[in-house]
Amino acid sequence: GDSVTQMEGPVTLSEEAFLTINCTYTATGYPSLFWYVQYPGEGLQLLLKATKADDKGSNKGFEATYRKETTSFHLEKGSVQVSDSAVYFCALNLFSGGYNKLIFGAGTRLAVHP
């Protein structure tokens, strides 16, 4: 069935380190892919998205490329800050027969230390 798998956390980094959070998916159709971020005590916010193969989503220094050949959408940032500490969710959205099918990964907690 359709699913999203992301790397387990917590991921602990020092400030200015390079970040990668892996995300792979299984889907029967052609999904759109999303990364959401959840800061402490808040709901989820859209971080970036990509709607078709080879698209690159980017926002706030984060990037992710929709790789159909490897069914992946890994999140990267060149230099993390303490303020990036949050939980990151990878998600896919399939649209079929007039209905959306939304699937979230389990979330990866990132802790950035000064």
Next chain:
Amino acid sequence: EADIYQTPRYLVIGTGKKITLECSQTMGHDKMYWYQQDPGMELHLIHYSYGVNSTEKGDLSSESTVSRIRTEHFPLTLESARPSHTSQYLCASSGDPGANSPLHFGNGTRLTVT
């Protein structure tokens, strides 16, 4: 800034009480969702609605019920709260049809049943 509002933010209540968690959005979105988020961060869809007078159960069985009498309002009700209902509840909405439309989340209600 949030265009989707959840109240209360925190609720501590005794076993057996009836509670209603409020969710309202000002974006005119047809689709609305309720997710339950466990302490391990994973999101579980418990209810969704594609428009007025349309409600469906999600992937995770829940004793809660929902209603959608107005487009902007999607309250969740527990007739008799139990400690097993202790969790974070997140409401979300989405607008345009298709797979590209992201979810907009409220800040959540953290429910504790004693």
